Amino acid sequence: MNDKNEYIAYEYKATIKTESESFRNALNAFCDYSERILDLSFEEHDKAEIILAAQQELLPGAYKIVPNNKNVKIYASNEEGINNALATMLQIMQKSDNGVFIPKVKIFDYPDSIYRGMMVDLAREWHEFEYLINFVDMCYFYKLSVLHLHFTDDQSYTLPSDVYPKLPTVNRHYTKEQINELVEYAHKRGIELVPEIDIPGHCQQFQKAYPSLFGFGGIIHQHEDSFVALEEIFAELCEMFKYSKYIHIGGDEAAIQQWTQCKKCRDYADTKGIDSTISDKSLLSEQMLAHFVTRIANVVFENDKKPIAWEGFAKEVNDMVPKEIIIMSWENYYQLTPDLIDAGFKIINCSWDPMYVITPIRKWPIKDVFEWDIYSWKPVHPQSPYINTGGIKIEHSDNVLGGQLLAWNRHIEEHFENAEDGIKEEMLLLLERIPALSENTWNNEKVRTFDEFIIDAEVLQDRFKPILRISE
Structure with missing residues (x-):
């Protein structure tokens, strides 16, 4: 939301891919929950607009969500981090006629307690x-x-x-x-x-x-x-x-x-x-x-x-x-x-x-x-x-x-x-x-x-x- 209480978001196609096979289970779980919670089916695609990527500099459990007008990249160094990121996505994204809305905000977050x-x-x-x-x-x-x-x-x-x-x-x-x-x-x-x-x-x-x-x-x-x-x-x-x-x-x-x-x-x-x-x-x-x-x-x-x-x-x-x-x-x-x-x-x-x-x-x-x-x-x-x-x-x-x-x-x-x-x-x-x-x-x-x-x-x-x- 902006100062006028308006929802400001990018719209993406409901397509997804992972650049790291270690995130395969996380991707599948996210797709399962998206369908059950939002009635939204994601398709895996080489030119997907939602991309999971490994970034080893991040602490275990930490993640980044970086949207732009072409795609949204989601970064983590391990499975814990990517699952945390995708849970956040389930909380903030909205179903649209053509796919999904994701707020125009970069997120960097990590847990204090293990x-x-x-x-x-x-x-x-x-x-x-x-x-x-x-x-x-x-x-x-x-x-x-x-x-x-x-x-x-x-x-x-x-x-x-x-x-x-x-x-x-x-x-x-x-x-x-x-x-x-x-x-x-x-x-x-x-x-x-x-x-x-x-x-x-x-x-x-x-x-x-x-x-x-x-x-x-x-x-x-x-x-x-x-x-x-x-x-x-x-x-x-x-x-x-x-x-x-x-x-x-x-x-x-x-x-x-x-x-x-x-x-x-x-x-x-x-x-x-x-x-x-x-x-x-x-x-x-x-x-x-x-x-x-x-x-x-x-x-x-x-x-x-x-x-x-x-x-x-x-x-x-x-x-x-x-x-x-x-x-x-x-x-x-x-x-x-x-x-x-x-x-x-x-x-x-x-x-x-x-x-x-x-x-x-x-x-x-x-x-x-x-x-x-x-x-x-x-x-x-x-x-x-x-x-x-x-x-x-x-x-x-x-x-x-x-x-x-x-x-x-x-x-x-x-x-x-x-x-x-x-x-x-x-x-x-x-x-x-x-x-x-x-x-x-x-x-x-x-x-x-x-x-x-x-x-x-x-x-x-x-x-x-x-x-x-x-x-x-």
């Missing part, structure tokens, strides 16, 4: 496979880099498994074919999938399927046989998600004190250099948790991937946990964010307030999400030292990789007669908040007011929403 994520709980409430595809679409359109999928919890184990075939919950798990389809779909759109198997707590499905192996009482028992089994399960997960850079191993909200009351667990700890006879049983349980997290993380490292864990272990055992494990700081109860950073961990901001969406009972206004930034946390746990203080804001740190919006759905069944209505509500709540999450992880400093932001956010939502299942 981790711009959305998490969805798939275990507490079943999501049909089509929703997973839509979650990838949401990440692509809003230039998020990561889709974190919480596949397991007490309610269900939604992954397939050949190594432990009784683990997948009957009639409530995805097939190998579906997982492979999801993996390829996300990869071709440049979205990083972060699959999560949440242990040692949240493990009732493990214990129902293999009680003699994984124990009882809501926490996986520590002994050599259980660890060998878990190593096989995580190796299978790494293979299933072959393109994933990160694997989430859980690590929070576990009744770790039970390990100190289990002779087999204590005997195992002794073999690993942990003195199970110490009088401080709280410290003993934390040391055993540190060992658990480390041993599972090592499986991920051995598969050339990076482990992520929830904030869950205490400061007193930081020296036992590899600093290469990325920590999601969410509550500032198990351990404070400054202590994690001081210990050398890289972290992801998953602040309960305002980044959690618990359909339908708990969510924060969109403005609160917009006002949040990756250096701010507002806990809700009554025992957090920051409760009722307005939270904590830390100094800028390279150890903060970004932030994430998180959807949990354990209350859907009790509030909706039809669970799918609850899933649609969850998707709508995410869709309303994703633009603010994207804005605040793309730009670590505010670049506009909420009133300016919300106008664009609502326009983009109207453009994108029709391709989602919630529009049916």
Whole structure:
């Protein structure tokens, strides 16, 4: 728009080409979305007017869009950058009678944060496979880099498994074919999938399927046989998600004190250099948790991937946990964010307030999400030292990789007669908040007011929403 609120644009034929074969998947994804979102079909052509080109001087994730009266050239140094550019194109271009209008403006842009994520709980409430595809679409359109999928919890184990075939919950798990389809779909759109198997707590499905192996009482028992089994399960997960850079191993909200009351667990700890006879049983349980997290993380490292864990272990055992494990700081109860950073961990901001969406009972206004930034946390746990203080804001740190919006759905069944209505509500709540999450992880400093932001956010939502299942 110019000062007179007029849309000033070049008009191009709906033709496209790439000068770099490494951008082939990105081109195909863009053409797919153009047809679904704008009802606009692009044709590949040697004399195309929209041209994708590599420019190695650009930082990873960065891009340039340079229009003139003959063509528009789109530059990036890698697939992440070209996908970011093409997502921007889907947001700014308009269908015309002869092709497409593109604003007469040069764009150079890049993300401040490498981790711009959305998490969805798939275990507490079943999501049909089509929703997973839509979650990838949401990440692509809003230039998020990561889709974190919480596949397991007490309610269900939604992954397939050949190594432990009784683990997948009957009639409530995805097939190998579906997982492979999801993996390829996300990869071709440049979205990083972060699959999560949440242990040692949240493990009732493990214990129902293999009680003699994984124990009882809501926490996986520590002994050599259980660890060998878990190593096989995580190796299978790494293979299933072959393109994933990160694997989430859980690590929070576990009744770790039970390990100190289990002779087999204590005997195992002794073999690993942990003195199970110490009088401080709280410290003993934390040391055993540190060992658990480390041993599972090592499986991920051995598969050339990076482990992520929830904030869950205490400061007193930081020296036992590899600093290469990325920590999601969410509550500032198990351990404070400054202590994690001081210990050398890289972290992801998953602040309960305002980044959690618990359909339908708990969510924060969109403005609160917009006002949040990756250096701010507002806990809700009554025992957090920051409760009722307005939270904590830390100094800028390279150890903060970004932030994430998180959807949990354990209350859907009790509030909706039809669970799918609850899933649609969850998707709508995410869709309303994703633009603010994207804005605040793309730009670590505010670049506009909420009133300016919300106008664009609502326009983009109207453009994108029709391709989602919630529009049916």
